[in-house]
Amino acid sequence: MSSHRVALVRAGFLLVWALTTLNVRADEPKPTPENTIHVQLGAPVPPQKFAKPPKFYISEVIDRSGNPQPLLVLRERGGVFLDRQPTQITREAIEQSLKAADLLAADGVSADLVLQVYVFHFGLAQGSGLDFFGKVEFSVTVKNLKTEESQQIQAVGTSIANVAVRKKNIQKNVQANIEAALEDAVRNLVRGTQLREAVGSLLKNSPNAPAAVPGNNMAFVRGTGDGSNCFRSRFEER
Amino acid sequence: MRLLTVALIATLVLAPGAAAKDPESNYKTAEAKHFTRVEGVELSPAFTDYLYAELRNELAKTKLFVQVIGEGEAVEDADAANSIVLEGVITEYKKGNRATDAIIGFGVGARSLKLDVNLTRRSDHQNLGAIKVQIKISPRWNEEVMANVAAHRIAHEVKKGLKEKTKG
Numbered sequence: 001m002s003s004h005r006v007a008l009v010r011a012g013f014l015l016v017w018a019l020t021t022l023n024v025r026a027d028e029p030k031p032t033p034e035n036t037i038h039v040q041l042g043a044p045v046p047p048q049k050f051a052k053p054p055k056f057y058i059s060e061v062i063d064r065s066g067n068p069q070p071l072l073v074l075r076e077r078g079g080v081f082l083d084r085q086p087t088q089i090t091r092e093a094i095e096q097s098l099k100a101a102d103l104l105a106a107d108g109v110s111a112d113l114v115l116q117v118y119v120f121h122f123g124l125a126q127g128s129g130l131d132f133f134g135k136v137e138f139s140v141t142v143k144n145l146k147t148e149e150s151q152q153i154q155a156v157g158t159s160i161a162n163v164a165v166r167k168k169n170i171q172k173n174v175q176a177n178i179e180a181a182l183e184d185a186v187r188n189l190v191r192g193t194q195l196r197e198a199v200g201s202l203l204k205n206s207p208n209a210p211a212a213v214p215g216n217n218m219a220f221v222r223g224t225g226d227g228s229n230c231f232r233s234r235f236e237e238r
Numbered sequence: 239m240r241l242l243t244v245a246l247i248a249t250l251v252l253a254p255g256a257a258a259k260d261p262e263s264n265y266k267t268a269e270a271k272h273f274t275r276v277e278g279v280e281l282s283p284a285f286t287d288y289l290y291a292e293l294r295n296e297l298a299k300t301k302l303f304v305q306v307i308g309e310g311e312a313v314e315d316a317d318a319a320n321s322i323v324l325e326g327v328i329t330e331y332k333k334g335n336r337a338t339d340a341i342i343g344f345g346v347g348a349r350s351l352k353l354d355v356n357l358t359r360r361s362d363h364q365n366l367g368a369i370k371v372q373i374k375i376s377p378r379w380n381e382e383v384m385a386n387v388a389a390h391r392i393a394h395e396v397k398k399g400l401k402e403k404t405k406g
Contacts, residue, residue: 048312125284125287125288126284126288126382127288127382128288128380128382128383128385128386129380129382129383130383130386133288133291133382135287135291156287156308156309157308158287158290158291158294158308159291160291160292160295184308187307187308187311188308188309188310188311191307191311191312192308192310192311192312193310193311193312194310196312
């Protein structure tokens with residue numbers, strides 16, 4: 001009789017545990033075609049111009065966000081998910097922009113500089129609650145395989161969009177917001193002075209180093225060949 | 239008579255729009271940098287990022303600039319003379335007191351933030367103005383709301399200052 005009672009109590013505990021677990025699982029959003037968004041660049045970002053454009057190659061894109069669920073961008077209202085990994089989206093966005101300007105090499109061997117991208121943040125960040133704060137942050141190691149020299153540069157993209165009430169609009173705003181932040185981050189990278197300086201210093205001893213574009217603040221002054229550090233941008237000269 | 243009425247209605251419709259139009263987009267680019275902070279300012283690291291994003295957003299809303307670029311982005315030489323750089327320092331932050339704010343109110347116990355902002359021309363680094371901003375909000379609001387208010391105020395002051403400079 002007592003063993004029956006113990007078994008009953010055990011069964012009761014098991015039932016409560018199972019129900020609790022199911023409840024927790026029900027709160028956890030699941031990716032479905034309805035709550036999955038496709039993030040991509042609307043149009044390639046035009047990079048800064050080089051008279052002798054270097055060829056870049058993206059060797060790898062590594063996720064350093066520490067986010068256990070990188071595809072989940074919004075937990076509330078049934079969740080909003082990305083359809084691809086942030087690393088893949090970032091790679092595609094940078095490659096798309098470099099390719100449009102004919103700065104993308106087919107492989108690492110034919111490239112002047114190899115890029116290794118570390119994604120630190122991709123998606124939404126803590127906002128005021130009255131808006132969506134989109135943030136894409138990554139750092140890029142630019143490496144010259146011939147000289148084995150490398151430099152690290154940072155790129156950050158932000159975007160702020162209004163919140164919405166309807167789930168459909170939330171999804172639309174989140175997508176637009178992340179796309180804008182991604183575009184901003186790619187622009188920050190390809191049009192940034194950090195990339196200009198990195199390219200200038202890493203290719204200074206290279207025979208086909210990029211030279212200055214007249215009237216453009218984003219290019220380089222060719223070295224005199226005496227080994228001195230003559231690669232100063234016009235911006236620096238001012 | 240009918241023609242006069244039509245002309246009058248057309249004037250009433252078009253005049254306010256024409257009057258409201260300022261000589262907008264005088265500047266090619268504006269670059270907002272991440273604000274630095276003096277020692278002792280206890281704000282989260284995310285605050286600076288959010289303030290930077292909000293500031294860019296608010297500067298774009300002023301319609302004074304063709305483009306609001308990110309920190310460290312290059313600008314073409316031709317546009318440099320018509321471009322500004324905005325730098326700032328968070329000089330003071332008081333987190334306020336919720337109880338005092340609730341009991342006394344009227345700004346007592348409010349959360350306050352002081353910022354010094356410098357506007358410079360990109361081409362020759364000429365100082366275009368210095369702005370001091372102090373904002374006070376209820377301690378019940380979070381840091382991001384404070385950043386939002388601060389960015390709005392800075393953008394407003396920048397617009398005012400640059401317009402005065404253009405007129406003067």
